[in-house]
Amino acid sequence: MLSVENLKVVYRGVILALDGVSLEVGEGEAVALLGPNGAGKSSLVRAIAGLLPKFEGRVLDGKVRLFGREATHLDPVGISQMGLTAILEGRPLFRYLTPVENLMAAGHRLPPKALKEGMEEVFARFPRLYERRHEQAGYLSGGEQQMLLLGMALLTRPRLLVVDEPSLGLAPKLVGEVMQTLEALRREKGLSLLLVEQNARAALGVVDRVYVLERGRVVFEGSAKEAMEDQDVMEFYLGKEEVGFRQARRYRRRKRWV
Numbered sequence: 649m650l651s652v653e654n655l656k657v658v659y660r661g662v663i664l665a666l667d668g669v670s671l672e673v674g675e676g677e678a679v680a681l682l683g684p685n686g687a688g689k690s691s692l693v694r695a696i697a698g699l700l701p702k703f704e705g706r707v708l709d710g711k712v713r714l715f716g717r718e719a720t721h722l723d724p725v726g727i728s729q730m731g732l733t734a735i736l737e738g739r740p741l742f743r744y745l746t747p748v749e750n751l752m753a754a755g756h757r758l759p760p761k762a763l764k765e766g767m768e769e770v771f772a773r774f775p776r777l778y779e780r781r782h783e784q785a786g787y788l789s790g791g792e793q794q795m796l797l798l799g800m801a802l803l804t805r806p807r808l809l810v811v812d813e814p815s816l817g818l819a820p821k822l823v824g825e826v827m828q829t830l831e832a833l834r835r836e837k838g839l840s841l842l843l844v845e846q847n848a849r850a851a852l853g854v855v856d857r858v859y860v861l862e863r864g865r866v867v868f869e870g871s872a873k874e875a876m877e878d879q880d881v882m883e884f885y886l887g888k889e890e891v892g893f894r895q896a897r898r899y900r901r902r903k904r905w906v
């Protein structure tokens with residue numbers, strides 16, 4: 649479904665953000681991409697979604713294949729028409745428009761009847777969004793904005809959904825809700841999912857497989873169960889708030905991939 653092979657990404661010709669990354673997402677599979685700040689997670693999302701040129705970046709080497717077709721240098725519209733929808737980090741929505749208007753914009757390619765039914769489905773799934781459907785989206789809470797973005801993504805009828813850091817800035821309870829929603833969407837719609845997160849604890853509960861990225865390279869790859877059993881991943885990504893400075897140093901020394 650999605651296959652990334654040995655991808656190298658550079659910004660402004662000099663900043664190497666990805667240094668030979670390979671990753672697969674199979675049909676109906678949910679995969680997490682974890683990693684600390686600056687690891688290259690968003691760069692990978694941009695590369696997959698054809699958005700690098702907007703950030704002064706480009707693919708230096710390697711390939712992206714989507715649904716069995718070469719997609720490395722396709723533009724974002726072409727990629728979205730193939731069935732990939734990416735929700736970028738930072739909750740990109742039309743802040744001065746209402747949820748209804750945002751949803752209409754996202755579903756503009758649908759025939760009117762399908763758009764109406766799609767919007768009804770979104771509002772049935774997210775009742776809080778229905779209550780606030782005529783308010784400016786910029787005034788919604790972080791959790792409500794995330795739900796709106798998921799609703800907008802649904803109206804594009806994706807086969808593969810890529811979500812970049814949906815938990816960012818949300819209270820733990822809301823993070824749980826967002827993760828449960830992603831799981832439900834995947835189950836009910838048969839979606840494939842690439843979930844990009846720093847919040848490993850939240851992501852590991854809803855995915856089949858995991859990649860960990862550090863400094864532009866994949867440093868761990870395995871099932872969610874293997875990730876939870878891997879001491880390095882556990883300590884650094886799941887227990888990092890409990891890891892003190894000395895332990896972190898010990899971790900750095902022991903860490904296989906440094």
Ligand SMILES: Nc1ncnc2c1ncn2[C@@H]1O[C@H](COP(=O)(O)OP(=O)(O)OP(=O)(O)O)[C@@H](O)[C@H]1O
Pocket residue numbers: 659660663664665683684685686687688689690691692703704705737846
């Ligand atoms: N538009 C850009 N121009 C120049 N360098 C960039 C640009 N975007 C990202 N970078 C650099 O590329 C590297 C990877 O950044 P990226 O945003 O992909 O990491 P990330 O894992 O998504 O981090 P975060 O979790 O903080 O968003 C970093 O060194 C970053 O400074």
